[in-house]
Amino acid sequence: MNDTPGTAAGTFAGSPAVQGGLAGQYRKFVMRRVLCLVTLALAAVTAVVVDVASGPSSLGLLDVVRGLLNPAALDAGTRVIIQDIRIPYALMAVVVGACLGLAGAEMQTVLNNPLASPYTLGVGAAATLGASLVIVFNLSLFGLASHILLPLSAFVFAAAASLLILLLSRTLGASVHAVVLFGIALLFGINAVVGLIQFVADAESVQQIVFWTMGSLARASMDKVVIVALVLAVCLPFSLRNAWAMTLLRSGEEQARSLGVPVERMRLVVLMRVSLLTAAAMAFVGEIGFIGLVAPHIARLMLGEDHRFLLPGSALAGALLLSLSSIASKLIVPGVVLPVGIVTALVGIPLFIALILGRSGRGAAL
Amino acid sequence: MSLKLEQLTAGYRRRPVFRDLTLPAIEPGSLVAVVGPNAVGKSTLLKSLAGLLPVQGRIELDGQDLTALAPAMRVHRIGYLPQPLPQAIPLVAYETVLSAFRSARGGWSREQTEQAIERVFDTLGIRSLALRRLSEMSGGQRQMVGLAQVLVRQPQLMLLDEPTSALDLHWQLNVLNAVKAATSGTDAIAMVASHDLNLALRYCDQVLVLAPGGRAVMGEPEEVLTPELLARTYHIDARIERCSRGHPIVLADRPVMPVPTQEIT
Numbered sequence: 077m078n079d080t081p082g083t084a085a086g087t088f089a090g091s092p093a094v095q096g097g098l099a100g101q102y103r104k105f106v107m108r109r110v111l112c113l114v115t116l117a118l119a120a121v122t123a124v125v126v127d128v129a130s131g132p133s134s135l136g137l138l139d140v141v142r143g144l145l146n147p148a149a150l151d152a153g154t155r156v157i158i159q160d161i162r163i164p165y166a167l168m169a170v171v172v173g174a175c176l177g178l179a180g181a182e183m184q185t186v187l188n189n190p191l192a193s194p195y196t197l198g199v200g201a202a203a204t205l206g207a208s209l210v211i212v213f214n215l216s217l218f219g220l221a222s223h224i225l226l227p228l229s230a231f232v233f234a235a236a237a238s239l240l241i242l243l244l245s246r247t248l249g250a251s252v253h254a255v256v257l258f259g260i261a262l263l264f265g266i267n268a269v270v271g272l273i274q275f276v277a278d279a280e281s282v283q284q285i286v287f288w289t290m291g292s293l294a295r296a297s298m299d300k301v302v303i304v305a306l307v308l309a310v311c312l313p314f315s316l317r318n319a320w321a322m323t324l325l326r327s328g329e330e331q332a333r334s335l336g337v338p339v340e341r342m343r344l345v346v347l348m349r350v351s352l353l354t355a356a357a358m359a360f361v362g363e364i365g366f367i368g369l370v371a372p373h374i375a376r377l378m379l380g381e382d383h384r385f386l387l388p389g390s391a392l393a394g395a396l397l398l399s400l401s402s403i404a405s406k407l408i409v410p411g412v413v414l415p416v417g418i419v420t421a422l423v424g425i426p427l428f429i430a431l432i433l434g435r436s437g438r439g440a441a442l
Numbered sequence: 443m444s445l446k447l448e449q450l451t452a453g454y455r456r457r458p459v460f461r462d463l464t465l466p467a468i469e470p471g472s473l474v475a476v477v478g479p480n481a482v483g484k485s486t487l488l489k490s491l492a493g494l495l496p497v498q499g500r501i502e503l504d505g506q507d508l509t510a511l512a513p514a515m516r517v518h519r520i521g522y523l524p525q526p527l528p529q530a531i532p533l534v535a536y537e538t539v540l541s542a543f544r545s546a547r548g549g550w551s552r553e554q555t556e557q558a559i560e561r562v563f564d565t566l567g568i569r570s571l572a573l574r575r576l577s578e579m580s581g582g583q584r585q586m587v588g589l590a591q592v593l594v595r596q597p598q599l600m601l602l603d604e605p606t607s608a609l610d611l612h613w614q615l616n617v618l619n620a621v622k623a624a625t626s627g628t629d630a631i632a633m634v635a636s637h638d639l640n641l642a643l644r645y646c647d648q649v650l651v652l653a654p655g656g657r658a659v660m661g662e663p664e665e666v667l668t669p670e671l672l673a674r675t676y677h678i679d680a681r682i683e684r685c686s687r688g689h690p691i692v693l694a695d696r697p698v699m700p701v702p703t704q705e706i707t
Binding site: 323324 | 489492493494517524526527528532563573575588
């Protein structure tokens with residue numbers, strides 16, 4: 077009695093048939109995404125050049141390009157400004173933005189939550205706590221200088237925060253939603269402790285902590301840029317190696333598990349990587365919110381959810397956002413360089429809204 | 443390549459949903475419906491076979507104990523469609539299927555991969571969805587993409603948890619035809635958890651009825667799905683009639699109150 081009705085291969089209502097080979101169509105689709113990535117990269121490079129050109133000492137864009145290509149052609153004063161101040165400043169914005177964008181994308185994927193970011197889940201605040209302790213109590217460990225101990229302490233606290241979130245959620249068998257709630261609770265708890273430290277600290281230490289929490293590129297130097305860039309260079313290939321698994325995880329956790337994705341282990345490893353990226357990014361520039369939250373959404377709007385494109389796209393979007401913020405921080409009040417952490421949202425929100433409106437205007441769902 | 447379950451116990455956090463479940467061997471090429479009331483353990487059974495829950499006992503596929511198999515090896519042999527639909531995210535259907543294929547069929551050439559994906563979109567009749575984002579699809583369309591993720595890998599054991607729950611009648615028939623085609627005359631076995639007894643009667647070679655208290659009955663649909671068993675299992679008055687084309691159909695007339703436990707002496 078198993079005679080079955082004949083198969084009628086129809087199409088869903090409102091779905092135009094895809095003509096030609098699917099693989100060919102998909103390859104064209106992929107090419108458009110590669111172009112998007114290249115566009116993002118070019119925009120970031122352009123922003124860097126403009127960032128180098130902007131500042132209290134006005135330099136022509138042409139001089140800057142010439143100076144970047146052939147430093148010997150510049151006079152000594154201009155060369156110092158470009159090489160020792162502007163370039164580290166501009167490059168630091170790019171590498172820090174890239175770290176935060178990548179960390180945000182990975183966190184949103186493994187916690188399956190669009191509001192997750194190193195900043196909103198307390199990992200950034202934990203880094204601030206680590207830095208504050210070194211600043212206020214003038215700690216020293218194994219004879220390490222404070223400029224080494226401070227980022228190290230920031231990393232240890234950021235990693236501890238990630239571990240605590242994970243440990244609590246695993247012990248209580250909590251869902252990813254509970255993980256996010258733990259993270260938010262942790263953020264408030266850590267902010268309270270940082271507040272307490274500020275209350276008992278002397279005026280100079282409070283000033284340093286406030287400076288840290290505002291986020292500033294002012295102390296950028298090439299050796300610090302290299303350290304952050306190295307962390308990014310080490311983390312990015314590991315992130316990309318997980319691209320397929322992360323894409324699967326985003327489409328459905330149970331399906332991903334059944335396909336052999338070790339979800340718990342991946343969550344642990346990714347949260348550790350996020351701690352490293354966050355701590356490296358924040359160690360030298362302080363707390364910078366918004367980038368880790370919004371850069372992945374910008375990349376998602378442009379590139380979709382395929383993590384082969386989303387992960388590098390988020391890093392590039394983060395780099396671009398912070399680079400544009402860096403430019404804005406020099407232009408908002410003429411002659412004054414504002415802490416970049418203050419202007420990230422001012423720059424990011426209009427860009428984000430423009431992208432959303434652009435997609436809505438084309439009738440596409442977000 | 444038969445499937446054997448012996449003394450299988452599975453559940454959640456030390457709370458077994460079923461204990462010591464032993465079934466007759468399921469032969470290759472079989473399409474098996476897993477039916478039963480809510481919360482009786484249909485999904486738990488499929489998840490435990492998929493390796494998503496810790497189990498005690500033996501699950502033997504083609505003479506090999508799956509419980510002893512490393513997850514990476516198990517992935518190549520089993521395809522599982524969970525009850526939750528793929529998430530409504532900006533991921534196009536083609537790469538949703540590609541991501542599933544890449545994780546379980548590594549080593550295939552690009553041409554083989556592309557051909558397999560194209561074939562599954564055509565088989566399921568969802569070619570028009572290939573380059574659409576999941577976030578722009580209905581629940582039913584996403585369910586079809588989820589099914590494509592399973593079928594594209596041509597697994598030996600397909601475990602489909604309510605694969606037609608979000609589909610209209612046309613697509614329900616399309617899906618069951620595709621699953622039937624993927625098993626009939628092949629070495630593959632499909633187990634489909636469903637609440638639709640009529641689709642089970644129409645399409646399946648065997649029916650496994652799970653009843654409260656860990657009871658299980660398996661056999662050919664018309665032998666197993668009797669009014670008496672339906673009354674015991676679902677607490678309904680039901681008839682098995684034949685339509686004008688001779689197909690058996692279940693007609694549920696009314697619910698009946700279960701006999702209170704204290705009255706059984």
